[in-house]
Amino acid sequence: MKIVNQGIEKIDAMALVTGKPVYTDDLAPENCLVVKVLRSPHAFAGIRDIDMAEALKIEGVECILTYRDVPGNRFTMAGQSYPEPSPYDRLILDQMVRYVGDPVAVVAGITEKAVEKALKLIQVSYDILDPVLDPDKALDHKSIIHPEADYHAREDIGNDAKRNLCASGEFLSGDAETEFSRCDVVVDRIYHTKANNQAMMETHRTFSYLDLAGRLVLCTSTQVPFHVRRIAATALNIPQSSVRVIKPRIGGGFGAKQTLVSELFPALVTLKTGKPAKMVFDRAESFTASTSRHEMKIRVRIGADRDGHILAIHMDTLSNTGAYGEHGPTTVGLSGHKTMSLYNMARAFKFTYTVVYTNTLSAGAYRGYGATQGTFALESAVNELADRLSMDPLDLRLKNILKPGDSVAAYYGETIHSCALPACIKKGREMIGWNQKFPFVNISNTKVRAVGAAIAMQGSG
Amino acid sequence: MQITCRINKREFIRDIEPDLLLIDFVRSLGFKSVKRGCDTSNCGLCTVWVDEKPVLSCSVLAARVNHKAVTTLEGLEEEAKEVGWFLATQGAEQCGFCSPGLIMNILAMKAEFKNPTTEDIKQYLAGNLCRCSGYESQLRAIKNYFDLQGVAHENC
Numbered sequence: 001m002k003i004v005n006q007g008i009e010k011i012d013a014m015a016l017v018t019g020k021p022v023y024t025d026d027l028a029p030e031n032c033l034v035v036k037v038l039r040s041p042h043a044f045a046g047i048r049d050i051d052m053a054e055a056l057k058i059e060g061v062e063c064i065l066t067y068r069d070v071p072g073n074r075f076t077m078a079g080q081s082y083p084e085p086s087p088y089d090r091l092i093l094d095q096m097v098r099y100v101g102d103p104v105a106v107v108a109g110i111t112e113k114a115v116e117k118a119l120k121l122i123q124v125s126y127d128i129l130d131p132v133l134d135p136d137k138a139l140d141h142k143s144i145i146h147p148e149a150d151y152h153a154r155e156d157i158g159n160d161a162k163r164n165l166c167a168s169g170e171f172l173s174g175d176a177e178t179e180f181s182r183c184d185v186v187v188d189r190i191y192h193t194k195a196n197n198q199a200m201m202e203t204h205r206t207f208s209y210l211d212l213a214g215r216l217v218l219c220t221s222t223q224v225p226f227h228v229r230r231i232a233a234t235a236l237n238i239p240q241s242s243v244r245v246i247k248p249r250i251g252g253g254f255g256a257k258q259t260l261v262s263e264l265f266p267a268l269v270t271l272k273t274g275k276p277a278k279m280v281f282d283r284a285e286s287f288t289a290s291t292s293r294h295e296m297k298i299r300v301r302i303g304a305d306r307d308g309h310i311l312a313i314h315m316d317t318l319s320n321t322g323a324y325g326e327h328g329p330t331t332v333g334l335s336g337h338k339t340m341s342l343y344n345m346a347r348a349f350k351f352t353y354t355v356v357y358t359n360t361l362s363a364g365a366y367r368g369y370g371a372t373q374g375t376f377a378l379e380s381a382v383n384e385l386a387d388r389l390s391m392d393p394l395d396l397r398l399k400n401i402l403k404p405g406d407s408v409a410a411y412y413g414e415t416i417h418s419c420a421l422p423a424c425i426k427k428g429r430e431m432i433g434w435n436q437k438f439p440f441v442n443i444s445n446t447k448v449r450a451v452g453a454a455i456a457m458q459g460s461g
Numbered sequence: 462m463q464i465t466c467r468i469n470k471r472e473f474i475r476d477i478e479p480d481l482l483l484i485d486f487v488r489s490l491g492f493k494s495v496k497r498g499c500d501t502s503n504c505g506l507c508t509v510w511v512d513e514k515p516v517l518s519c520s521v522l523a524a525r526v527n528h529k530a531v532t533t534l535e536g537l538e539e540e541a542k543e544v545g546w547f548l549a550t551q552g553a554e555q556c557g558f559c560s561p562g563l564i565m566n567i568l569a570m571k572a573e574f575k576n577p578t579t580e581d582i583k584q585y586l587a588g589n590l591c592r593c594s595g596y597e598s599q600l601r602a603i604k605n606y607f608d609l610q611g612v613a614h615e616n617c
């Protein structure tokens with residue numbers, strides 16, 4: 001085997017390890033305007049007035065842009081293909097701010113100091129609204145986060161913005177309730193996963209300029225350059241042929257850069273001024289004003305007969321998409337389909353989901369894309385089921401998992417052509433010394449050391 | 462204020478603002494290997510040497526290097542290639558953004574330790590964060606670099 005099982009050095013390896021200037025900020029022209037954003041201190045508010053007279057007096061400030069200066073085309077920043085499942089619920093700058101950190105004004109200037117000084121001098125008066133902070137209370141809350149008339153979804157995602165509902169749906173295979181009534185044991189639990197940050201080492205950053213043909217060039221740290229081109233064209237109301245996107249080497253993404261984050265602010269400045277512009281998020285901004293993993297509350301019902309045959313699984317996911325719907329309608333699907341599919345021997349599956357808006361940081365894409373949350377929930381429930389059945393959790397899984405050739409009911413009836421999961425479980429059992437360590441060994445009078453198991457699948461290629 | 466310093470053996474005399482940070486000073490002079498990752502003196506990406514000792518350039522004023530010698534990875538190209546080859550063969554330079562700061566500290570460690578143990582390596586590099594690798598591939602690469610196979614493999 002000349003290629004398989006051989007290590008291959010990446011073509012850019014030596015450039016990276018010798019510190020060559022290959023990342024976005026290394027390539028930015030020295031004369032870029034520095035771009036920063038004034039962010040909302042309120043979770044939910046309408047902007048009554050923005051007074052920037054004092055800020056504009058600062059020497060070196062080039063421009064201050066507000067909701068009055070942006071095109072009125074709503075769009076989504078999620079990097080997704082046609083027809084774009086995430087609702088069109090954003091403007092570059094909006095008169096309504098929907099989370100602490102939502103942009104209020106864009107300031108561009110010659111030096112960072114001038115821009116920072118100007119940011120402090122902008123006076124904004126807000127009409128503060130009652131925020132929706134708890135996803136459990138979001139649906140039909142008296143505060144409507146997206147009341148705007150031009151809000152729209154591009155396809156049927158079970159959306160109703162007037163109810164703070166970003167997306168909803170149901171998947172049924174077999175008759176779950178009848179199967180549950182036949183079960184000897186049913187586990188019914190709710191698992192709550194939080195909004196995490198992707199925390200790539202290189203924060204969000206973009207620089208922009210007009211090329212020799214007057215075309216807007218965006219050089220940006222992104223995972224989705226083609227989507228950036230289309231979305232920037234929509235958001236800025238210019239043809240796609242007027243936008244060129246360059247993606248240099250990026251310093252990590254982990255899904256954070258599967259959504260536009262820093263792109264549109266310098267782009268707007270360059271279009272308004274004709275000058276090169278650059279925005280580099282600081283670390284705090286990357287945590288508070290980008291996108292996170294979707295917080296989810298997942299109720300799992302799973303039932304089996306006394307021999308450990310799983311008969312039915314019902315997962316009900318409540319996903320918090322935050323202030324905007326980036327990747328909201330799509331991540332939630334993986335919480336059910338990528339998890340229940342592993343237990344293909346079950347007779348019935350039910351997956352119901354609700355994705356709600358709240359006045360918190362918008363969620364987005366993050367490694368696993370919803371499967372992570374669902375795996376934690378279902379695998380925890382399977383372990384609890386094993387405990388109730390007094391069965392070894394690995395044996396319970398081996399009895400119920402899918403096998404090659406199966407038509408996978410919870411995965412849209414697709415056929416699984418290869419699956420080495422039983423061999424993986426067997427190997428893992430041996431390697432960790434499961435039979436000696438499960439459920440725990442006593443380490444001292446006050447401590448035990450325990451082992452636990454979970455299985456997962458994810459798409460690739 | 463005016464400062465005089467040597468960066469990678471070349472002399473620079475520059476007028477600077479008193480609050481200018483060393484990281485922004487060296488980057489403005491074209492030494493772009495120096496990266497900013499955390500803003501809070503935690504990640505090690507901005508590591509440079511001042512008079513041969515590693516420092517976090519995000520937490521040092523440029524004024525402090527007046528009459529001193531600063532070294533960035535650009536000044537250690539051959540050494541960087543050597544260490545880098547070990548990192549690359551283990552896939553430890555995945556996104557590469559943390560590699561320059563890490564290599565600056567590996568080379569500094571090499572100057573201080575002849576045969577670092579696994580614990581020495583872990584302690585010395587505790588301030589060099591990486592989001593891609595999980596550190597295992599880096600540890601393998603560093604051990605290979607120090608040719609410590611069999612000498613220091615406890616706790617790995």
